[in-house]
Amino acid sequence: MTSEPNILNRLRHDGDVPIAAVERLHERLVEAASRGDLLDVAYRVLDTPVGPLLLAATPAGLVRVAFANQGHDEVLDDLARRVSPRVLHAPSRLDPAAGQLHEYFSGRRRRFDIPLDLQLAHGFRRLVLDCLADLDYGSTASYAAVAAAIGKPKAVRAVGTACATNPVPVVIPCHRIVRSDGGAGDYVGGANTKRVLLALEIGNRP
């Protein structure tokens, strides 16, 4: 009488549903969700010289860029919690962002021209991001200079926090904020990634 648990195990096992069938159904689901305004967060992963980047967008624009060291699964969980749990892998929705990032990493793009959804940055942090967006390609500024520029010269640490929690690094260039002593300083994608980005920009300065 060993066949009953065997049957029950086999019923719960879906091993021979071909992956292709489910992938095609997934594609159909993404299309239907887009048509029905139910795709609140679309994401994809882009391979870059600084490792795989997670890109996520709402209908309003790019809402997250995350490095591998930030944990892509954790970032997706965070998006489900803070934006909406209607999160689907939908690469084509990220085509414009992926294309421009690809151009940036190959030195052919110096400014990003894609809609951003900055709903994950509030108050002071949001002010800092707005200020960073004006920093030119290949240039750097100190944390202290940014604090001074937004009229809060004592908030140097808070500028550091704003950079560390930038929801769209690379696209909003917090990597261009460096220490007053000339050191590159910490970075949300790791200090080495910051040095790679700065070297890329210096090498392709106009």
Place this chain on the structure above:
Amino acid sequence: MSLPPFESVVVEHGPVVLRICRAVVGPHDADDVWSETFIAALAAYPRLAPDSNVRGWLATIAHRKGIDWIRARDRAPLPVDRLPEVPGRSAEPVIRDDSLWSAVAALPTKQRGAVLYHYVAGLPYAEVGRLLDSSEAAARRAASDGVRALRSTVTRERS
């Protein structure tokens, strides 16, 4: 505790819900019922309690969508002359249904429902009974009859 991204729901439960759809409406219409199930689930997902049995919740939606589908199909006029299937058009990967799943599809409606919703989807018998318009006790009996019928299929398959 919060809801995981819907993507993980599709990846984790998509294949088994396809199994259920195939057993309920047949391989021909299973994709459409699966699609309707998941779009309805996506719409309702933000309101789902985070500690829910997600597979059972999906099976409940698939059951209702399957019934709607069968009703609509039965109302539709029968095609006078059905064109033969052109190979290539259905080059669609045919799910290699092992004999066990064919046997599930062949069970009487209540037994099939009880097996699918209790054993495959993990719903308690009280819930299965509600889905099948019968009592908890009847659902339990139907599931046990269903498993007995499947067991004899498996035994025959082995010999």
